[in-house]
Amino acid sequence: MSKANNLPILVTSGEPAGIGPELCALLAETSQAKRLNRSLVILGDADLLETRAKNAGIEPKWQRINSLREITASDDEAPGYFLLDHPLSAPCITGKPNPANAPYVLGLLNLACDACQNGTAAAMVTAPIQKSAISPHWPGFMGHTEYLAQRCGQSDVVMMLMGGQMKVALATTHIPLAQVPAAITRDSLTRTLEIMLHDLRLYWGLPKPRILVTGLNPHAGESGDLGNEEFDTITPTIRALQAKGHDVQGPFPADTLFQPKYLQNSDAVLAMFHDQGLPVLKHASFGQGVNISLGLPIVRTSVDHGTALDLAGTRNMDAGSLNEAIECAHHMDLCRRNAQ
Numbered sequence: 001m002s003k004a005n006n007l008p009i010l011v012t013s014g015e016p017a018g019i020g021p022e023l024c025a026l027l028a029e030t031s032q033a034k035r036l037n038r039s040l041v042i043l044g045d046a047d048l049l050e051t052r053a054k055n056a057g058i059e060p061k062w063q064r065i066n067s068l069r070e071i072t073a074s075d076d077e078a079p080g081y082f083l084l085d086h087p088l089s090a091p092c093i094t095g096k097p098n099p100a101n102a103p104y105v106l107g108l109l110n111l112a113c114d115a116c117q118n119g120t121a122a123a124m125v126t127a128p129i130q131k132s133a134i135s136p137h138w139p140g141f142m143g144h145t146e147y148l149a150q151r152c153g154q155s156d157v158v159m160m161l162m163g164g165q166m167k168v169a170l171a172t173t174h175i176p177l178a179q180v181p182a183a184i185t186r187d188s189l190t191r192t193l194e195i196m197l198h199d200l201r202l203y204w205g206l207p208k209p210r211i212l213v214t215g216l217n218p219h220a221g222e223s224g225d226l227g228n229e230e231f232d233t234i235t236p237t238i239r240a241l242q243a244k245g246h247d248v249q250g251p252f253p254a255d256t257l258f259q260p261k262y263l264q265n266s267d268a269v270l271a272m273f274h275d276q277g278l279p280v281l282k283h284a285s286f287g288q289g290v291n292i293s294l295g296l297p298i299v300r301t302s303v304d305h306g307t308a309l310d311l312a313g314t315r316n317m318d319a320g321s322l323n324e325a326i327e328c329a330h331h332m333d334l335c336r337r338n339a340q
């Protein structure tokens with residue numbers, strides 16, 4: 001594969017006080033870049049990442065660069081690891097997030113997102129951020145998913161996690177539970193399902209994706225005794241999509257839907273809220289799962305875990321999810337290009 005067809009994947013190192021720096025260093029000890037025939041560019045404060053790697057006894061095989069142009073301008077560069085320096089905004093104490101570093105964390109996301117949008121990178125993969133350390137600087141900050149949608153000028157985005165043979169998307173993301181029922185409307189649900197149908201085709205090559213939809217209430221509302229959202233919103237949305245020829249089924253009671261006999265005959269599940277779908281998926285695959293943002297004009301994947309402040313500064317962490325997130329971004333990019 002030629003270099004031009006194999007643009008680098010950018011990896012943002014995330015919250016500097018969390019495990020992101022060590023995860024990125026562990027990544028650069030592996031042969032993943034060579035195996036994928038793809039350069040992997042880690043974005044972060046180079047001094048911080050090198051110090052943290054050294055202190056944790058990790059020996060990353062990366063080469064420092066100051067601009068993406070240094071690798072994209074060279075046609076014969078062998079695929080490898082690069083560390084693109086982006087300086088901290090404020091001092092960093094390992095394990096103690098400093099909100100004064102929010103501009104740094106967001107700066108890494110902006111750099112990666114813009115490079116994907118302007119065609120100098122194939123995809124972005126994100127190490128975890130500490131949301132509570134960003135919101136004082138960026139009021140209303142909810143997470144990468146919503147932030148990147150805004151950066152890309154998209155009003156709709158869908159969070160989907162993949163792991164343990166499952167793909168589980170969410171009808172609502174980072175909002176308080178009390179706000180969930182009002183946030184699920186026929187329009188929002190239709191848009192979410194349309195994005196899933198489109199992206200399951202584009203990035204996984206599924207010609208007619210089959211999606212199973214959960215109810216919102218216990219036992220999918222128990223014929224209206226336990227809530228009306230299934231009658232008023234979820235069922236009519238599913239029927240309207242079926243009438244257009246889509247294979248969307250439900251609503252199913254969420255407590256019994258995640259059985260092999262349902263999952264093996266489907267491509268994805270749509271759950272109504274964060275903690276309806278994600279505990280099931282993370283129980284099945286924590287440490288190997290991948291978080292994917294659907295509906296964006298760029299490929300963005302992420303780890304399935306947070307900043308693990310208790311482990312920052314050590315090498316005692318599972319880097320499996322970061323490796324899977326890169327693998328997934330690589331395949332999504334290939335599948336999208338094959339479809340063009």
Ligand SMILES: NC(=O)c1ccc[n+]([C@@H]2O[C@H](COP(=O)([O-])OP(=O)(O)OC[C@H]3O[C@@H](n4cnc5c(N)ncnc54)[C@H](O)[C@@H]3O)[C@@H](O)[C@H]2O)c1
Nearest residue numbers: 127128129130131132302303304305306307308310317318
């Ligand atoms: N992709 C992301 O950016 C992302 C994802 C989830 C949570 N978060 C954020 O992370 C912060 C901390 O969240 P939390 O404490 O709920 O979850 P967490 O995932 O950071 O930690 C939960 C538990 O899992 C362990 N753990 C996490 N990652 C691990 C790994 N790679 N290897 C071994 N053990 C690991 C931790 O030690 C801890 O015991 C919050 O601000 C949250 O919003 C970010």
Ligand SMILES: N[C@H](C(=O)O)[C@H](O)COP(=O)(O)O
Nearest residue numbers: 143144145146291302304305
């Ligand atoms: N909801 C995600 C999870 O539980 O893994 C996580 O908070 C990350 O979300 P963003 O990718 O939007 O930051």
